[in-house]
Amino acid sequence: MFKKEFYKFKDVYLLLVVLITSFLAYLAFSLKNMVQNFGALDTNLSFLFKKKFTFFHLDDMNLVFAFVIAVFVFFHERINGRLRLSLHFPHSSARNIGFIIMCGLLFVFFVYFVEIILLNIILGAVYAKEIMYVLNYSLAFNYVFGFLLYIFCCGFIIEPVKKRAIVNFIVMLGSIYLYYEINPDIYAFDSFYANDFGFYYMGIVALYALSAAFIAFDNYKRGYIK
Amino acid sequence: MNAIECRNLSHSFGKNRIYEKLNFNVPRGKVVGLLGKNGVGKSTTINILMGNLEPTSGECLIFGEDSNNLSANTKSRIGLLYEGYVTYDYLKIKDLYKLYEKEYAARFKKELFFDLFKKLTVSENQKISTLSCGQRSQVILGLIFASDPDLLILDDYSLGLDTGYRRLFIDYLKKFIENKDKSVLMTTHIVNDLDELLDEIIIMRKGKEPLNIGYKKFRDTFRGFSLPRNTNLENIDGIESSFKLGDEMQIFGFFKKKPINAKELKLNLEDAFLGYTGRY
Numbered sequence: 001m002f003k004k005e006f007y008k009f010k011d012v013y014l015l016l017v018v019l020i021t022s023f024l025a026y027l028a029f030s031l032k033n034m035v036q037n038f039g040a041l042d043t044n045l046s047f048l049f050k051k052k053f054t055f056f057h058l059d060d061m062n063l064v065f066a067f068v069i070a071v072f073v074f075f076h077e078r079i080n081g082r083l084r085l086s087l088h089f090p091h092s093s094a095r096n097i098g099f100i101i102m103c104g105l106l107f108v109f110f111v112y113f114v115e116i117i118l119l120n121i122i123l124g125a126v127y128a129k130e131i132m133y134v135l136n137y138s139l140a141f142n143y144v145f146g147f148l149l150y151i152f153c154c155g156f157i158i159e160p161v162k163k164r165a166i167v168n169f170i171v172m173l174g175s176i177y178l179y180y181e182i183n184p185d186i187y188a189f190d191s192f193y194a195n196d197f198g199f200y201y202m203g204i205v206a207l208y209a210l211s212a213a214f215i216a217f218d219n220y221k222r223g224y225i226k
Numbered sequence: 227m228n229a230i231e232c233r234n235l236s237h238s239f240g241k242n243r244i245y246e247k248l249n250f251n252v253p254r255g256k257v258v259g260l261l262g263k264n265g266v267g268k269s270t271t272i273n274i275l276m277g278n279l280e281p282t283s284g285e286c287l288i289f290g291e292d293s294n295n296l297s298a299n300t301k302s303r304i305g306l307l308y309e310g311y312v313t314y315d316y317l318k319i320k321d322l323y324k325l326y327e328k329e330y331a332a333r334f335k336k337e338l339f340f341d342l343f344k345k346l347t348v349s350e351n352q353k354i355s356t357l358s359c360g361q362r363s364q365v366i367l368g369l370i371f372a373s374d375p376d377l378l379i380l381d382d383y384s385l386g387l388d389t390g391y392r393r394l395f396i397d398y399l400k401k402f403i404e405n406k407d408k409s410v411l412m413t414t415h416i417v418n419d420l421d422e423l424l425d426e427i428i429i430m431r432k433g434k435e436p437l438n439i440g441y442k443k444f445r446d447t448f449r450g451f452s453l454p455r456n457t458n459l460e461n462i463d464g465i466e467s468s469f470k471l472g473d474e475m476q477i478f479g480f481f482k483k484k485p486i487n488a489k490e491l492k493l494n495l496e497d498a499f500l501g502y503t504g505r506y
Contacts, residue, residue: 001328003321004314080312084278089329090302222280222294 155212305375
């Protein structure tokens with residue numbers, strides 16, 4: 001079953017992991033250059049007073065990663081109505097559906113997990129604990145939204161009712177806008193605490209995304225139309 | 227007890243009514259052919275049976291369970307073939323085999339799969355998407371047979387298959403059901419393949435009551451006659467369809483007696499099927 005899921009996005013997964021690794025390496029080298037040129041203290045101070053820090057779009061890459069993996073996961077089920085086969089495996093429908101969703105999500109989670117550990121090693125060697133908290137907070141928010149984008153894809157790819165699929169897609173676009181309003185790159189923050197309520201907003205988005213995904217599978221099961 | 231029971235099944239797609247109050251059973255150990263022209267609702271019925279479509283009204287029971295809410299145990303007893311040999315094309319043959327072997331572990335009979343598979347001159351490492359339609363069908367049917375289902379639902383198994391692969395499939399199916407403990411519901415457009423295989427037959431027609439009849443009875447009682455072209459048909463009872471061909475007219479139906487001046491036609495299953503449903 002794992003193989004069945006992994007093979008849906010194997011090639012693109014490896015490509016995206018290489019891309020994310022490249023982004024990470026670029027970030028690490030930039031930081032190293034900064035420390036060599038200005039020293040660790042100045043690097044910390046420039047973060048505090050000038051907000052001179054960027055993830056160099058690594059956070060955007062994380063979102064693209066989750067989105068693309070989800071598209072591959074759910075489109076492969078949609079093509080030729082393969083989902084009908086997946087739902088017929090001798091388990092409860094909830095388990096069959098849960099496996100399709102969670103398997104891809106687990107692969108996304110694995111990359112995020114390795115990434116945050118590496119980032120903490122790279123950035124933690126330079127930045128003070130308080131700054132690391134801000135960075136980790138921003139990344140955690142980024143990862144949560146990545147998971148949500150993944151779930152959103154289910155809501156418009158699996159959903160057989162066109163109108164609902166379009167609405168889900170529009171809500172997803174609105175959520176992306178909301179995300180970038182709450183959690184822009186560090187240098188664009190109004191303050192370091194601008195995203196204090198971010199998780200609450202994302203909680204509402206999560207509720208919508210999960211409901212849309214659940215309804216999409218339910219609608220599919222009730223009314224598969226070629 | 228019946229493997230499948232459909233009661234008062236009606237379905238519409240929007241304003242387009244597919245059928246109304248369809249009733250049929252698939253008794254255990256029997257092979258039932260669900261036949262009809264394109265668009266009469268055969269695949270729709272199969273999708274309803276597999277819980278992928280909720281009927282507008284009525285219900286379908288499979289081994290006594292609502293088809294929309296089958297338990298894991300009942301699912302494991304059903305072998306399903308969707309029209310067009312739908313499968314996970316992006317997998318290699320060996321990966322698809324392992325998937326089925328694991329999912330149907332309690333019932334899986336690998337020798338049944340390899341018996342069919344060894345007839346193909348392909349490697350286990352080949353992707354399903356690179357196989358021809360016939361090869362792909364053998365892999366999928368091999369896996370379905372190997373999962374040893376009590377009920378086989380085959381939606382247009384003959385789609386895209388050449389004569390050789392169709393014959394091979396029929397031979398394996400005959401072997402599979404020889405102990406009379408397996409039930410089969412199948413649809414196809416190559417109806418002659420089903421001769422000697424079917425126990426019962428359901429023929430669906432647009433806007434009309436489906437015919438649900440024992441196969442032998444259908445073959446014995448459904449007849450065709452050739453008549454002079456200008457024959458008045460009003461006095462002949464039981465006509466299901468008729469058409470004119472050159473100087474003659476052919477009529478088909480359940481006739482109680484042979485019409486006057488009529489010459490009986492020798493009908494194979496396809497002729498009888500077309501005679502019942504009518505030609506285009």
